[in-house]
Amino acid sequence: MLPVFRSAMSKSVPISIRSAACLIIGDEVLNGKILDTNSHEFAKVCFNKLNIPLRKTIVCGDDTEDIIRSIKVLRQEGHDLLVTSGGIGPTHDDITYEAIATAYDMKCEIDSEVKDRMQQLRNDYISTLSAPQADAFYRMATIPQSTEKISVEKIFSDDTLWVPIVGIDEHVYILPGVPQLFKKLLDHLADHIKGRVEPNVQHRFFIKTNTKESELAPFLSQLQDRCNSDFGVNAVKLGSYPHFNWNLNTISVIGDSNIEPERLRLIVKEIISSIGGAAHEITQEEEERLTTSDPN
Numbered sequence: 079m080l081p082v083f084r085s086a087m088s089k090s091v092p093i094s095i096r097s098a099a100c101l102i103i104g105d106e107v108l109n110g111k112i113l114d115t116n117s118h119e120f121a122k123v124c125f126n127k128l129n130i131p132l133r134k135t136i137v138c139g140d141d142t143e144d145i146i147r148s149i150k151v152l153r154q155e156g157h158d159l160l161v162t163s164g165g166i167g168p169t170h171d172d173i174t175y176e177a178i179a180t181a182y183d184m185k186c187e188i189d190s191e192v193k194d195r196m197q198q199l200r201n202d203y204i205s206t207l208s209a210p211q212a213d214a215f216y217r218m219a220t221i222p223q224s225t226e227k228i229s230v231e232k233i234f235s236d237d238t239l240w241v242p243i244v245g246i247d248e249h250v251y252i253l254p255g256v257p258q259l260f261k262k263l264l265d266h267l268a269d270h271i272k273g274r275v276e277p278n279v280q281h282r283f284f285i286k287t288n289t290k291e292s293e294l295a296p297f298l299s300q301l302q303d304r305c306n307s308d309f310g311v312n313a314v315k316l317g318s319y320p321h322f323n324w325n326l327n328t329i330s331v332i333g334d335s336n337i338e339p340e341r342l343r344l345i346v347k348e349i350i351s352s353i354g355g356a357a358h359e360i361t362q363e364e365e366e367r368l369t370t371s372d373p374n
Contacts, residue, residue, distance in 0.1 A: 093248045095275045098124050099157035100135040101148050103164040103174055104255055108139050116163040116253075116260045127268050129277035133157055140165055145177040149250065159271070161264070164255030168214040174252060175244070179222040182246060184230070191232060192219040195240035222246060235266035243267050248274075278335045283346045284365045285329040289355030291320050294327065297352055305345070313337055314345065321368045328365055329353075 100120045106112045117135045124132040138144040165174030179186035221244050224230040231245035243263050244252040305314040317330040333342045350357045
């Protein structure tokens with residue numbers, strides 16, 4: 079028996095957002111055909127724009143029960159914002175809308191507003207399709223429908239796109255898997271929900287060093303223990319990241335909203351003065367360059 083989710087909130091009560099989770103849906107991710115970049119994009123939006131922690135990302139296949147189980151796990155863990163990516167195209171294996179409708183005991187039907195936008199924006203293309211092809215195209219307008227207790231919100235980013243962000247109960251937001259579309263709609267979603275966000279503004283600093291990670295480990299472990307004692311467990315997090323192609327390591331120092339940036343800078347200075355290897359602070363942009371590119 080597939081689980082059925084019930085809303086604990088009235089449609090009129092906005093849900094505050096303090097944390098997020100992500101569900102990446104697609105056999106093509108699990109079988110290595112494509113590289114998932116959407117979870118990375120969502121993590122950046124959570125950290126840099128919404129100022130909330132992304133607590134978990136799950137990848138599941140194009141399977142109804144797998145999708146429902148994954149959503150159930152994320153709901154039970156209490157994440158306030160769930161974003162899904164993938165599985166809303168025109169083919170037989172695009173089942174995200176139907177699976178989530180089943181999970182919430184909702185109907186999944188062609189939505190007249192989405193269909194009208196399709197016809198306004200893509201009529202030249204639709205008119206070239208055979209009847210079965212047109213039916214397949216309109217599968218992308220076949221979305222969960224509101225019930226007495228569970229709301230469905232259609233959020234359109236602008237007048238040039240017919241693809242909506244489909245929000246279920248102001249909690250689960252269904253986005254496409256195509257990276258360019260995902261990013262565009264995610265940026266719009268972030269603006270749309272920002273009034274409900276209770277931010278935990280985190281400050282992050284990066285340090286670059288030639289010192290090997292094994293040589294860094296004892297010092298960083300001791301420093302993390304001291305930070306846990308001084309500020310509370312996980313109020314300050316230290317991380318070490320090897321960049322093998324560059325033959326160097328970077329260290330991140332992240333503090334939550336209760337830690338003043340000046341206190342974090344003292345930790346940064348202590349690290350730089352203690353680890354050697356020509357250690358110095360770098361920008362987030364430099365960290366991303368080291369992560370995403372290779373030496374020339």
